[in-house]
Amino acid sequence: MNDCIFCKIIDGTIPSTKVYEDENVYAFMDVSPLTKGHTLLIPKQHVQDLFEMPEEVASKLYSVAPKIANAIKDAFHPQGMNTINNNGAFAGQSVFHYHLHFIPRYDETDGLKVKWETK
Ligand code: 5GP
Ligand code: ZN
Numbered sequence: 001m002n003d004c005i006f007c008k009i010i011d012g013t014i015p016s017t018k019v020y021e022d023e024n025v026y027a028f029m030d031v032s033p034l035t036k037g038h039t040l041l042i043p044k045q046h047v048q049d050l051f052e053m054p055e056e057v058a059s060k061l062y063s064v065a066p067k068i069a070n071a072i073k074d075a076f077h078p079q080g081m082n083t084i085n086n087n088g089a090f091a092g093q094s095v096f097h098y099h100l101h102f103i104p105r106y107d108e109t110d111g112l113k114v115k116w117e118t119k
Helices: 005-011 055-063 065-076
Strands: 018-021 025-029 039-043 080-084 100-105
Touching: 005 025, 005 039, 018 065, 039 055, 039 065, 055 065, 065 080, 065 100
Parallel strands: none
Antiparallel strands: 018 025, 025 039, 039 100, 080 100
């Protein structure tokens, strides 16, 4: 039996707020957002992490990334956005079904400590 929580989100057993769906991928709001509009993009196929991801799954997943980023941008009007993916517990992965984080950034008001110098 598959007890992966993101597989359960895909099959509807666990409720989620859908941002985007097609036959290969599912995007939904993070239950505990780091900033307003924090979204996760996952493949429908259970893949543990980037190390395990078949090329065709990566290709389909990353091909929709600009669409997801723009949907979040249009809905929340952030000043910028981080995309990040954690692979392995040592790197901070806590759910072992691959997911790409979209974290909108709002100048100095979003409270996140992670900052890159702006030019
Ligand atoms: P990780 O630390 O593995 O990179 O990120 C896992 C993310 O999944 C976290 O940001 C966490 O808030 C989110 N998450 C964990 N469980 C659920 C859930 O049941 N529903 C939703 N929507 N997000 C979840
Ligand atoms: Zn899964």
